Amino acid sequence: MNNGTLLDVTNLSVHFGALKAVDDVTFQVKRGDLLGLIGPNGAGKTTILNLITGTIRKTQGSVVFKDLNITGYTPDKVAKAGIARTFQITKPLIGMSVEENVMTGALFGRAHRPSSVRVAREKARVSMELTGMIGKRNLSVGQLTVPDRKRLELARSIATDPELLLLDEVMAGLQPTEVDEALSLIKRINEDMNITILFIEHVMRAVMSISMRIMVLNYGKKIVEGTPAEIAKDPLVIEAYLGKKYAQRRTADGQ
Amino acid sequence: MLFEIALNGLLLGGLYTLMGTGFSLQWGISGIINLSYGGMMVLGAYISYQFFTLLSVQPIISAIPAAIIMFLLGMAVYRFLLRPTIKKGSFFVTLIMTFAVELVLENFMLLIWASDYRIISSPYSNLAVELFETHLPFVKALIFAVSFVAVYLVHLFMSKTKPGKAIQASALNPDGARFIGINVERMYMINFAIGCAIAAVAGSLASNTNAFSVVLAGGLLGKVFVIAVLGGLGNIWGAALGGITLGLVEALGALTVGPEYNEALGLVVMVIVLVLRPRGLIGRRFWDV
């Protein structure tokens, strides 16, 4: 395996009946990357995430993570291999406190560390401090605001000690200041904790400001991959979002 | 001989299909496992029996008042007992509630009719029909025909009439249905009541050939589970497949190992199907991977 390549996705496809939700997508995620995944609604972004994490099992193509072929793995095996994910609509463990939620992440997750409850509590504390949830550790899930629920989901998934973190539209529903907080948190997770991140996002300025690279999807196909600056100018991307006429006009104006 | 047995099994399968349809509708569409289904079948039988003995209503026709009464009872049970539990979210609580309904129904029937066995005997009871050189009891053939017609009517109702389609819409996409103005909760209630009415008709029909009593309610529930599991849920073809399969299994089982193993055989087949192919022989929806 190439040094530095953490996730190697080749010819990934899935279809539901006649619809090709994901069509022959190939890409790599390098260790330390902060890779953004964008595209219009229905482009297949969350489906790609679900294929990688095993939530959808009828995968065509291959997904290789650190020399391990994880294609077709069940979600728990994927998590044990070192990939964590958040959900677009958060899925907190109801009936358990914030601390217990994060501890559950710390207790399971990567296979080489079944931990004791005491050790997990300590790991949970670290996660909660990073995400600013430490003051709310004893609250029940029902008492949390929307941004708190997202922080909880983040804290819980990093408590599993992943090498790769998949984020699904974390910014959805956040106010502009909250978006800024979320952005700095994601950067910290990526830089300070050495966790590689692949994140799906709709909020453009978020994606543009922190991504090292961006991948653009449309109708299940990968249309472009590049730096934020390259993506902003790419006519295919503009066409995907704004339509052919607008794209033609922009290139005609020499932009 | 084998042919006669198989044919009898098939006829029985018709009745089983009807039984299974009601239960499957309640489970597949309203999402309720109705543990009082057996009791409702027996109650339907008793009601018909009363109309037959007291008012001299013809045996098969006496299924109609039973159906109407059970329909109304089903509406009441859903509205006052089941709906509050569904709002609270836990399916298990709803399940227990249906069990409580069964307890009350059984006690009620015991008080009125005790646990004696009854049967509707009529001039038809002893007629037989000759078909392909085999001897077929006329009543069984009649029951098969009526069951077939009843199931077909339900199918027509569900697929061609407006309320029927509204019910299906409510099951497939409750939010979407609400969005276009369908009162989803009322659809579930009507659907449940239809299931109860079907139970009553099935019980009533069965009372023409089999002696019945409150004691049998549990066993009937067991049979209807087997039918539902064998065929998969929520659709009439599944109930048909499950019903006919069970009918044949029981008939052939009676031939090979003896009729006492009836109930056991059905349950063992169900367990085997569950272990090997949990979705049932057709299998649709409501599964987790």
Added chain:
Amino acid sequence: MILSKNENKWTYLGIGIVLLVLVLMPWIISGYWVRLLTSVFMFAVLAKAIDLMIGYTGYVPFGNVVFFGLGAYTTGILMSRGWLFIPGMLISILMSVFVCIVFGLPVLRLRGHYFAVATIGLNGAIMAIALNATGLTGGAMGIIFPPLAMNPAALNRLFYFIMMGLMILAAVINIIIVRSRFGFAIRSIKSNEEAARSLGINTTFYKTSSWIISAVITSVAGSVYGWWMSYISTVDVFNIMISVTSILMVLLGGAGTILGPIIGAFIFQLLSEVIWSQFLTFHLGILGVITMLVILFVPRGLVVGFTDWIGGRLKRGKKEAV
């Protein structure tokens, strides 16, 4: 925090006193009451066992009584062939574990609805097998256990303490599980199974393991029951009402709590005795109505309602003191 959220040293004192009283009971009350209490303990054990599934994984094994029957029958068959109780009981445990694995692995993958119904079928099927394998099980005639050479009072006391011991053991197992890694796994399955899986929890494994523990406890209770009664038949020990009542007890007392199922068992059994002796003909119906009332008005069970109430009073008390 062992037993409930609002406990303090008075809770422990209270429980200690209750236990002490229970230990002394057999010498104070008549044989009838000793036997009644023994059956209450047994139901408490069954309720705790089934709560391990209901209150923690969220799955409801309606037919859990199948393990009770397996325990009673396997032990009975072996003992009537000369085996001693404990080896007989251990073999019963193996039988139950085997059934759990064979049946649980495929069926626990499915949604709760299916599992609940499937276990009813499982119980029916095994009961039917027991009924029909006359050579082995005596069929409808049942099984007779070798009687114990003891006077009735001593016999009553023996089983009283065995069942009480089982009840305490079940509670201890519950306490250990709740605070362990295993406990986190099953609780998260109940909360959000998909989220649990995304965290690395093999939910099928934990559901099955939970069921195995539940089955083993139930099986032991069945073995002891058979030995106690000296005679069992299929309709007694595979009776679906046994698991249904244990579920109702869990509902009454509060699922997912340590004391809930025990309290539910006590109240339910004692109530049932009263109704049975006074209102025999309405027995079933009254049970049904009580169940309806509990579901509609005390849905989270008495323990939770009570501890919330106590907690509320304590907080108010503190405020007034300040």
